[in-house]
Amino acid sequence: MTEQGVRWTAEQVLALAPDDASRKAGGKLGSAGPWSGTGSGGGAVWGLCKGSGRTPYRTVVDVTGPAYTCSCPSRKFPCKHALGLLLLWADGGVDAVGGDEDVKAPDWAEEWLAGRRARAEAARAAADAGGPGDPGPADPEAARRRAERRAARITAGAQELEQRLADLLRGGLASADRPGYGLWEETAARMVDAQAPGLAGRVRELGALAGSGPGWPVRLLEECALTHLLDRAWLSADRLPGPLAATVRSRVGLTAPPEGPVVRDHWLVLAQYDSSDSRLTTRRIWLHGRSTGRTALLLSFGPVGRSPQLAFPVGAVVEAELRPYEASGGLRAELVELVEQFATPAVPAPPPVGGPVAAALAAYGRALREDPWLDTWPVTLTDVVPARAEDGWQLADARPPADAPGSAGDAGHVAHAVAPHADERPDTGLPAAGEAPREAIPLTRAAQNHPGLWRLVALSGGAPVTVFGEVGHQGFRPLAAWAPDAPGETVPLV
Template sequence: MTSQGVRWTADQVLALAPDAPSRKAGSKLGAAGPWSGTGSTDEGEVWGLCKGSGSKPYQTVVDLSGPAYKCSCPSRKFPCKHALGLLLLWSAGPSAIAAGEPPEWAGQWLSARRAKAAEAAAGQGQGGVQGAAAPADPEAARKRAERRAERITAGATELEQRLSDLLRGGLAAAERSGYGMWEEAAARMVDAQAKGLASRVRELGAIPGSGPGWPVRLLEECAQLHLLVQGWLHRETLPPALAATVAGRVGLPAAAAPDAVAERDAWLVLAQYDTADARLTTRRVWLHGARTGRTALLLSYGAAGRAPELALPVGLSVEALLTARPGPAQVRADLGERLGPATASTARPEGVSPQEATAAYGRALREDPWLESWPATLAAVVPAPTPSGWQLTDPASGLALPLTPRSRSSSHLWRLVSLSGGHPLTVFGELGHRGFHPLAAWGAEGTPGGDPGGERGGGITALW
């Protein structure tokens, strides 16, 4: 342990990798062989020179308080393989990288980061007024909002007609038409400034090729889209909270709550994983507040082929400010200032039974019928196979939740099974209408998967 917090494990370092090739390449650089001029400070700064294919070694420096990375290599990935290798070397223990003063090339970047952080803190201390934009003309903003609402209404009306034509002609037409039909419809929704509708239309295009049972899945998603369109077209008759949810799902930005207050807490990083499509890489980071008991979701985005910059060490705790997004069934939050280094923590979300988790998801659906998943922590469950697939079973009640098709077909499932060894585990994940998607697990002390909050931040095993 040093003043920058707990020393990360190799798994926590590799969880920061933007993709599998980077993880593999970084692992090869996690030994002392290619490194020279390495050093670290108690403030959580690590640097080193990595031998590459050229005549000059790559200069790599990492600020663990971010974490943030700087490397002279041409890679556009963050972190690059050299930063991952340097962190893996550092994670091996104090003997791997000695303490020292950073060289000039590393010190300049680190000093610039410290100065920027101090400037941001000073701006917040003055009420955040520095650099604030002048207030917009309220009347002009109202007119812009009206024009956009009219365009969305026109797009929603067109989409409703397209759905009616599809159902009237039969779902087989979707398979014959291919993806082009949906891409053209999505483009029309983009023109109507309804990006939420566009995103859902694009998802419809992948269903006909998703395997047996696709007509049922396509019908389900069309029904959800129809419900959203009707909600927008009749939004004046909805309760204010539900009308706001419909507007957000269609694609309108949520209005910031005037009384929103940032919550300070020690936020345990429960899980972090990426999903990608042809346009965007989305990173989901789940946090749990030790004092507030709140579970929050951070979303970060990167252009296609590039990982998002936000990366937090799974299994460790970060003291930070979080501001909740408005909405009755909203778990999303925005990450504010980080007030300390990542440290080990024994705090864990309180687990519930499968029945309680399902009831909580149902209550959230009442507030937001288009909610695809809800965070849930299942206490004392055992992964077990059934003729219809794997599930998480509560031995006390006999109740169980099926794993999602994506979870059942993934190699990550075997990590959960081996971690359990037939013993009950507490499992955190996302519960949706297709089942439970496990993201992290831990056990009681003395069982497989035990050691909650050990000195190296152990206890929580990332499953995805």
Template sequence: MTEQGVRWTADQVLALAPDSASRKAGSKLGTAGPWSGTGSSREGAVWGVCAGGGGTPYRTVVDTADTPGGFGPAYHCSCPSRKFPCKHALGLLLLWSGGEAAVPAGRAPDWAEEWVAGRRRATRGQEEAGTAGSAAGSADPEAARRRAERRAERITAGATELEQRLTDLLRSGLVTAEQAGHGLWEETAARMIDAQAPGLAARIRELGSIPGTGPDWPVRLLEECALLHLLDQGWLHRERLPQALAATVRTRVGLTAAPAGPPLRDHWLVLSQHDTPDPKLTTRRIWLHGTASGRTALVLSYGAAGRAPDLALPVGLALDAELSAYPGAGQRRAALGERFAPPAPTTARPSGISTTEAAVRYGEALRDDPWQESIPVTLDDVIPVPDGGSWQLADADGDTALPLTPAAAARPGLWRLAALSGGAPVKVFGECGHRGFTPLTAWPVGEGAAVRL
């Protein structure tokens, strides 16, 4: 499923649940409270002891690594459950997805080490018996291909079911979405998790938050349903798409992929860092700008609900490091590789564009990835000004402006931006999308350090 030593996301973990009951029970155990003696190794083992309801603790160990022959992951727990993975294994993996503060790296206890070693010996023996002439320890590409095909079949079944549900919604009328309540969407999202399509599940949950939120909610719901339908159709007809767009569709439905581009070393200016909390997961978005390459890249880091992700980079400093890009049309996400020096002060700033150019650039980006909520943009010489009950960023030397998103207009950072400007032009980095512009960092004209908004 992923590289050894790389922690999975919460959605990846929940996609392993055998049913909705296990998913719910596992989520309750994804906190530190019932666990003790937790740990993980770079070789892919995760272990811990969970307090049992009857006073008997349960020893749980998970081998996340793909073993020779394509066997893995695997689970072992001393509880009497016959489900694989059981709720304890799911809870342990959810805790592990929160980062090293929750499940630190270390040496496995004897009981966990013995099970992992025995499991790997057994699967290695199966691989050697089934593949004449293959070297011990080599992976079986045919087994990997079959696993990928089985998951693709499950996603296709889920996408087909989702198409029917969208059709039923439109036939019965959007008003039924408000009457049905959030349960309708949560049940549909759970079906997509069962189909191992966490990306579809996330978009469905977003749909569930729209009904009844303002007078124009039916219009917004119809727009999001159309985008979800487009993603569904993209998956069902992915073989007809250009390679880069097909890679984007795979990413959007929730299939993970390893970085595909060669490492790019640069001095990366830390443009912004902000967290998006979720009931089960905290996502940290870090935007970096290559001072030599001119490339802007997004690095994601995750933490369990209520805990900050491990990766933290100070805004305004520069980092000498390598980044590797993920595949996909319009994809800006990258993996942070080797770091050659700690973040250091810099006078570098990203080059900027006008508000008109920003709107055009977002429109062009939608051709590569129609599901993009926003793109990174640096605006030059703009002034924050009130606009009725909201705010906008207006070009100092023109008559155009970008409205701020409703969420941005309500953030305390807006007043820091207004104070930094004082009616004078400033340089602003943020995310520009169909809802407007979200300012994240600003610089005064001339000299001055970056101000995190």
């Protein structure tokens, strides 16, 4: 992207914030008051921000990354100063300095930018020369023995976990909350010792479910069944089809490099959000290829308390090369190369092709055949309306199906049929009196209490919208939406 290109919107900038506190603090710094020495050019923005000390903070943003540096002591990434500077730039408050070939950034900014350019040139030169590549293990036989030893440890861990599950069911789930979380954590630690972090994660989830609220024994039984299925799949992995065996290896925690063919496209950034546990912060970035029609997931990780470095502004388009992983249904991919950096598209980027609620649920059902441990699957719902039901918010088809009502597909247990009521207004999204029931999908519990829900309701205003999100056994989580009168404007919901 160049100066020279289209500036980001304020909404795209705020989508980069690692948390709500940074979003609010960055918003306060988005005016010219605290800034001096600002400038932009060559895909970079810089400025000095007055703080509580005598020396202002030096902030530089490479918007082609994006990447950030700031002299402040914040551990957040990007910090509030970088967000404030980008907001000021997005609002036209930062003047361009020179052009691509004649950028006069101050020395303190140019030093950091030059270092980034040098590293990028070195990486390109290595790629052009064939690069050092991955020469493989120095000793293939030693690598094979290490892999066998780890597989044996995981097998022992899976067998021990099977015994733990059998003891749990023999004693009855109703009393599973009495030992407390310590016993679950001890079992999880045993899975870590067995070098099976995927199994350890599932054990911790079981421990969190015990006594977690009304109906917890049912939820615990479901997760125990899935964990048992994963154990048995690992113990029988040699008899599984190749793709399913790769999924099992990934689920128990055996990582493998991406091996699919490189896919080059102009990718629309659909959504970006973080999730954290006591050890790691995980950032999920959903992309949609304009030419290929593929949906891809990039994962980026950071230590607890710090957001990952990879960050894309929602609604922007980037030309990039991705290499998919074999497992995860081919959704997860690795970023190989950014060919052309971020820009708001001159031609509106349309949302992914979607369908009604039944089609989305059927897609999730098909994905479950390939990966029974799949929590969610990305889908796009078209012509749906947010509607309030007795048990919470849901997204309902704006029109009843031609053969209404029918099966919702392989995962149809998630769907609801919206029944007609005589006193409903025509703009509520629910059927009028005498209309056939429409398919609807409930929002997840987290989405019911998220501010993005009200943004979606306001965007719809009772009219049909297109919504991208993740569907799973707990319902639908909306991540982005498009209004009918602005199909090229991606509205983030997380």
